Amino acid sequence: MAVPVQWYLLLSAAMFCIGVFGVLTRRNALLFLMSVELMLNAANINLVAFARLWGNLTGQVFSLFTMALAAAEVAVGIGIILVLYRNFSDVDVTRATTMRW
Amino acid sequence: MVAETIAFALFALVTVGSALGVVLMEDVWHSALLLGVALLSVAVHYVMLQAEFLAAMQILVYVGGVLILITFAVMLVRRGGVEADAPTDSQTDVDTEVDA
Amino acid sequence: MSAAFTYAPLIVALPFLSFLIALAAGLADRDVLPKGGAIPGILATLGSLALSAWVALTVAGGAVFDETIYEWAVAAGVESQLELSFGLLLDPLSAMMLVIVCLVATLVHVFSLGYMNDEGETGLPRYYAGLGLFTASMLGFVVSDNLLQSFVFFELVGLCSYLLIGFHFREPGPPSAAKKAFLVTRFGDYFFLVGLVGIVATFGTAQFGGAESFPHVAELVLAGEASVRTFGFAPETWFTILGLLVLGGVIGKSAQFPLHTWLPDAMEGPTPVSALIHAATMVAAGVFLVARMYGFYAVSPTALAIVALVGGFTALFAATMGLVKRELKQVLAYSTISQYGYMMLALGTGGYVAATFHLLTHAFFKALLFLGAGSVIIAMHHNENMWDMGGLRKRMPVTYATFLVGSLALAGIVPFAGFWSKDEVLYEALIHGLGTEGSLGTVFLAAYAMGLLAVLFTGFYTFRMVALTFHGEPRTDLAADPESVGWNVKGPLSVLGLLAATTGFLNLAPVKKLTGAKVDFLHQWLEGPEGAALMATLSAKHYKHLLHDVNPAQVTASELGPLLPAALSLGLAITGALVAFRLYATPEPTEHTAKLGGLQDVLYNNYYQDEYQVWLATNVVQPLAGVADTVDQSLVDGVVNGVSSVSLSSGSRIRRIQTGVVSNYAALVTLGLTALLVAFGLYEGWLL
């Protein structure tokens, strides 16, 4: 096949690191949520790439589950963000520090 | 198969670029839109990886479900945007939290 | 199993019950019991006495008993199983001791009616509760079938002595004396405890009797037929160490040099308590313990030598201090120390029967003397100074007669009880000293010499006491018109007087030697009933075998007629007595102590024993304790506090990491992941 698996892995790593980057640099909870989506997608790319590498469907099926999990996660995450917004009138994660020492 | 390689490079650029846009945009709304672009380009990668069904699912679940949820949330929490919760109520709830 | 043995636990339980009753009466804070609780005590000790007599008769009938009653801890190990239990060992020795203790305790209870109740003392339920517990503890100690149980009751006896000596706790002297008695004996018990642990660790058992008992196992080990863990020592050395550790407790309790100093102070307690302590409980416990595990000591020449030397030296040492005392009870106190020295001397020189015999006779005549002294003290309104007495003979005939009997017994004048037992002690020491080869024989002879010399002093101080108290003219108005004493004082005195005069005939060993008549009943008694398997390791015959065949020094008795040594000691005793009478039985006796010169002060101050012990405590122990305290405060606590403060401060700093901001956590996770990846990559070689 034409495109070597390394490239996909590189793409996946790049996406994942961009997700991490977002988590590290932004303070908006919604951005967090999106960054997490990016990371999950990076993982999915990995899974699918390896599925093709080995000619085995396991990776694809698994990434399907990951999508389902992502949907669930987003649902809960949205709920949390809304509560956050209601309690702090803001979605800045640095303000929600009630659980700090 | 040069065409495939070129396609990969192209869509990889789109994916990474839009992903970077997601984390670097100042406005959350733009971020959300760019996230949609990124997710769609990932679906293209899936097609190239012989995972057509997954690509369909990606579009259905992510772009159709997750992204809609996120944009909805963005609209709900934007300052001065749509009145999701009355600010006074929120304030009361904060007080409740402190007292309880 | 004989019926007597079924009821034997009651011997201990009955006085304990009386203790509980008296305690309850005391707590009720009203006079709920007539005579302040004396009646239950008397009934309980009488019951115990009856049961003891029954047990003794059963033992005489050829039955012995060694059973575990209650197992309170079982530890199953890899190699063996360790059982800690309470049990009964009823053999001739403990049966005899039971009778002694119960008899003396009964008489002391009765006497207390006169000494405490009639004198209008308050707090009587407390007093009788103490007596009951004291008696129960001692009885429990006597019937112990293992060393651990012995230790438990040994400690209980010490506790009771503390309670009773400090009975008049509002006065300055008694609490201090009680504390001293408690602490000094506890100092000895510390060694006992270490020795006990050592014995259990070595033998896996603390039983006294039977084939599995530790003295018997020790014998087998020395004979090369068994082996035990000896912690790197040769078996002989290790057994000697263990024996000497236990001996520490004995020296404390039996008031042997150098731990004897508590006993004279213990005279602060009520006189009946003194009688109980000196005659049957507490002090007797130490000697009894050595007799109980005599099989363990008999195999070690070093332990025997130390026992003999301590005994002989204490006998002489205490006797000299008794020479100059002014108080009646002080003289008796030193005589007690001295007499228990004789018992230790006998045990150390292989005279097991002699020691037991002296324990028996001494219990009676010393109880008699103390109760007699108590009678005098009642009459003198609690003035104990002998120089304020005199001429009581005519006014207190019963007391005088019984006291005289007791004194004759104490001094060892034929044919009273003390003569026979003390003579046998000295005789055994002499013949074993002469018969044994090597240095052990020499040690025995030295101990014998000290014991023999002590006879002279014993005779002197005894009759100095008698003369000053009862003879001459009254030196004070009080002595001229003493208070009369009741039946409850005279009764016990008469019983004990009879016993002190006659118990010597239980064991006429010299007579047997001379005539061949089988009149050494105590010997036969301690040989044990024929055919009882248990007695194979507990009989006097077995001990003789141990001393001669297993002990490396081969303690042997020489063939020496009993007449000459008996005549020697009797002569010395009579000499001492006569000198004392010449000096003090005059109408106007004077203190002759001035003639002693510099020695006088030394004797008055008890050889400065207390002083040097206090000096040791303040100048050696206290600085040591100070150093230990400093080390504890600075080093140990410092380390502990340091550790805690380090973790405290580092914790309060590290908690700053917990900002509550998700980004920071994420950054840490990312950096950590990167670092881990790099580390693993470099380590496994797939990175670079």
Add this chain to the structure above:
Amino acid sequence: MTDPTWPRLKLGSHLLPGLAAVALFAVLAVVVLGGDFGAAEGFPADAGITAGIGYAMFNLSFGDVPSEGFLVAFLTIAIVLDAALDGAVMLAKREGDGDDALTALTDGGRVRDALGGDETAGETNNDDTVDGGDR
């Protein structure tokens, strides 16, 4: 509604922590590029991939392409989705919506008024039918 804005990048020193992510990417890139994965096997041209996925989800082995069975994971995901839905509902519910007397009384007196006189009971008690769920 806010006015439409041109997309603007948000740059600045707050991006500094992102260096950690860059470092992670560097390490990952080195690892990935240094690895040897060989040629991809790929799937046969006429293989029913979607059908294979369907079979794999129910532990059936009729597919053309090898795969593991995922029935248990399938069911687990079903439950997780359900739980997520419940969680989302629970979170989205307003605090103090329940009939808890304590929260009602600490709620600025609004519900107490509702309890006393029922003219203001309207909006806060609308979803009383939803059970529990507060905190």
